[in-house]
Amino acid sequence: MIGGSLAAALKQQGYPGVIRGSDVREEELVLGQQMGLIDSGDTDPLTQLDGISMIVLCVPVMAIGPLIERLAPHVADRDIVVTDVGSSKSVIRDAVVASMGYLPSWLVLGHPISGAEHTGVAAADPERYVAHKVILTPELQTAERYVERVAAVWEAAGAEVVTMSVERHDDILARTSHLPHLLAFSLVDTLARQDEGLDIFRYAAGGFRDFTRIAGSDPVMWRDIFLGNRDAVLSALDDFEAGLARLRRAIEEGDAESLHAIFQCASQARHHFQTLLNQTTS
Secondary structure (H helix, E strand, O other): OHHHHHHHHHHHOOOOOOOEEEOOOHHHHHHHHHOOOOOEEEOOHHHHOOOOOEEEEOOOHHHHHHHHHHHHHHHOOOOOEEEEOOOOOHHHHHHHHHHHOOOOOOEEOEEEOOOOOOOOHHHOOOOOOOOOEEEEOOOOOOOHHHHHHHHHHHHHOOOEEEEOOHHHHHHHHHHHHHHHHHHHHHHHHHHHHHOOOOHHHHHOOHHHHHHHHHHHOOHHHHHHHHHHOHHHHHHHHHHHHHHHHHHHHHHHOOOHHHHHHHHHHHHHHHHHHHHHHHHHHO
16 A cells, blocks of 8 residues: 555656566556556566666565565665665664665665555555655665655655654654554454454444554554564553553542543643644645
């Protein structure tokens, strides 16, 4: 979905170059060509490198490092920049350094903040990145011209490109994306285990549907994200558990004042977030 949406956006903007694809599922490549998103494709990415200037890796986080190592001998001397869309950055960077012994100047790690629970090329949306942020996390070794090349592609898709350190990225995403997904997965799993017939879901209304929508996301992708960003996720989970303990204590003690104060603070913060969101999309 992420790679397909980027290809769709570039095609919609009239990108004059060739867009090639690679996927272990040949049917996805066929569909991508039928939808007009890619010009050619193959299950082996090494067959698609002639004449290209950029590779965007849209695979689970734990697969990105080994894939970069495989691509390295074939891109190092060809002015090709390699970037990715993974939601955890430090695990990718560290895997590359561990396997290659250095961080290549042609590697620009990135992450579009515009996910969805749907997967596959059929879910491609040319408007996916419009008014959304894309975070790039270049290192000192990263060549500026490659950062500019990657930024230009995302900006052509309508995104706002920002840069920050790998560590800052992983900490922010652990709290704003990874933790909410973990809670949604946990809640749905807990209820499903308590009611094997799943009859309980018949009585769930909009709040439950909205909160748990992301529990329908790709399990393999999110397994890798949580393992890849383990330390930051655990830190965010510690803070959440402390907040949950405060709520539990207030309910147990019948402390209406504390409950109201917590809910009031959360409500004000949510309204502030919505204001920022409206400013971003206007």
